[in-house]
Amino acid sequence: MPEAISQDAPLDCQDVRRTRSQQIARGVLGGVLVLLGIFTLHDFLPALVWAVIFAIASWPLYRRATRRWPPGRHNLALPLLFTAGIALVFLVPLSLIAFEAANEAQGVLVWMEHARHTGVPVPAWVHRLPAGSAAASTWWTQHLSNPDDATDLFANIRSGRGLRMTRQLGSQVAHRSTLFAFSIITLFFLFREGATVTAQMLTVSRRAFGTRGERIGRQMVASVHGTVDGLVLVGLGEGVILGIAYAIAGAPHPTLFGVVTAVAAMIPFCAVIAIGLASLLVLAQGSTIAGIILFVFGMIVVFCSDHFIRPILIGGATKLPFLWVLLGILGGVEVWGLLGLFLGPAIMAALILLWREWTDPTEDALDT
Structure with a gap:
C-alpha cells in the first residue's frame, strides 16, 4: 500500500506541473492574440x-x-x-x-x-x-x-x-x-446586445480582479456619466444661452457662434475663445457697449458653469475632487484628443478609488 502511494505521488506532481504549464501557455497565447487583435484594429x-x-x-x-x-x-x-x-x-x-x-x-x-x-x-x-x-x-x-x-x-x-x-x-x-x-x-x-455584454464584462472582471475590479469598473462608468452631464450637457446649455446673447448683441451668424461655443465649452475655459471672437466682431461693427456687455456676460456664464455647476455634476457622480477632474480632462485632451474628455476623468476616478482602498485601514482587516 505505501508503495502504491509513493508511485501515485509523482503522477500527481506531474499533473500539477502539466496543468500549470498549460495555464501559462494559455495565458501567453491569450496575450499574443489580444496584442494581434489590437494591432489589427488599431485604426478603428x-x-x-x-x-x-x-x-x-x-x-x-x-x-x-x-x-x-x-x-x-x-x-x-x-x-x-x-x-x-x-x-x-x-x-x-x-x-x-x-x-x-x-x-x-x-x-x-x-x-x-x-x-x-x-x-x-x-x-x-x-x-x-x-x-x-x-x-x-x-x-x-x-x-x-x-x-x-x-x-x-x-x-x-x-x-x-x-x-x-x-x-x-x-x-x-x-x-x-x-x-x-x-x-x-x-x-x-x-x-x-448591451445586457449580454455587460454580464460578460462583469464575469471577466470578477474572475480576473475579484470584487475590487468590479468596483473600479463601476466607478469608471460613473465617471463617464458625470463627465457627460458636466461637460456635454453644460456645454450645450452654455451654447444655447450665449447663442441668444449673440443674437441680442447683434453678432454675425449667432447660430453658428452658438454651436461653436457649445463645442468649445465642453473643454473647460475654451469657450472664452469663442466669446472673445464674437465680442470683437460686435466691437468691429461699432457697437462698443454691446460688445463689452456681451464679453462680460459670457465670462459670468463660463465662471458659473466651470466653478459651480460642473463640480457638482462631475464630482457628485464620481466622488472625485474637481481638481482631479480638471487635471484628468486637460491631461486627457493633451494625450488622447477629444477622447480624453471622457478617458481622463475615468482614469483619474479609478486611480482615486484605488488610492482610497489602499489607504483605508479597514481593508487590511477585511483581507485578513
Whole structure:
C-alpha cells in the first residue's frame, strides 16, 4: 500500500506541473492574440471607444425605454431609434457648420480676388475701435489698400496649394466619416446586445480582479456619466444661452457662434475663445457697449458653469475632487484628443478609488 502511494505521488506532481504549464501557455497565447487583435484594429480603436462612451452615456435612458417598451424577438426598433438619435445629435450641428463654412469660404474667395485687383480701403469700423485704431489703420493702408500690396499679401494662396489643401481636407473628411459610421454601427450592436455584454464584462472582471475590479469598473462608468452631464450637457446649455446673447448683441451668424461655443465649452475655459471672437466682431461693427456687455456676460456664464455647476455634476457622480477632474480632462485632451474628455476623468476616478482602498485601514482587516 505505501508503495502504491509513493508511485501515485509523482503522477500527481506531474499533473500539477502539466496543468500549470498549460495555464501559462494559455495565458501567453491569450496575450499574443489580444496584442494581434489590437494591432489589427488599431485604426478603428478610437471609433470603438467612442461607441462605448456613447452607449454608457445613454444607457440609463435606454434601460428605461426597454422597461417601458420591452424589445421583441429581433430587438431592432429601440436600438435603431437610439442609434439614429445619437447620430443626429452630431450630424445636425456638423451640417450647419459645414453649410455656413461653405458660404463664408465663397465670400472670402470673392473678397480676396477683389482685393488683389482693386485693393481694399480702410473700413469705417477700424477707426471706431476702442484701442489700437491708428495702428490698425496704418497696417491696413500698407497691406490692403494698394492692389500691389494686397497681391503680395495673398501671394501664398495659390491654386496649386489650395488644391492640395482641398485634397487633404477631403481625405480627412472621408477618414473621419468612415470612423463615425463605424462608431454608429458599433453603437447599434452595443444597444442590441448591451445586457449580454455587460454580464460578460462583469464575469471577466470578477474572475480576473475579484470584487475590487468590479468596483473600479463601476466607478469608471460613473465617471463617464458625470463627465457627460458636466461637460456635454453644460456645454450645450452654455451654447444655447450665449447663442441668444449673440443674437441680442447683434453678432454675425449667432447660430453658428452658438454651436461653436457649445463645442468649445465642453473643454473647460475654451469657450472664452469663442466669446472673445464674437465680442470683437460686435466691437468691429461699432457697437462698443454691446460688445463689452456681451464679453462680460459670457465670462459670468463660463465662471458659473466651470466653478459651480460642473463640480457638482462631475464630482457628485464620481466622488472625485474637481481638481482631479480638471487635471484628468486637460491631461486627457493633451494625450488622447477629444477622447480624453471622457478617458481622463475615468482614469483619474479609478486611480482615486484605488488610492482610497489602499489607504483605508479597514481593508487590511477585511483581507485578513
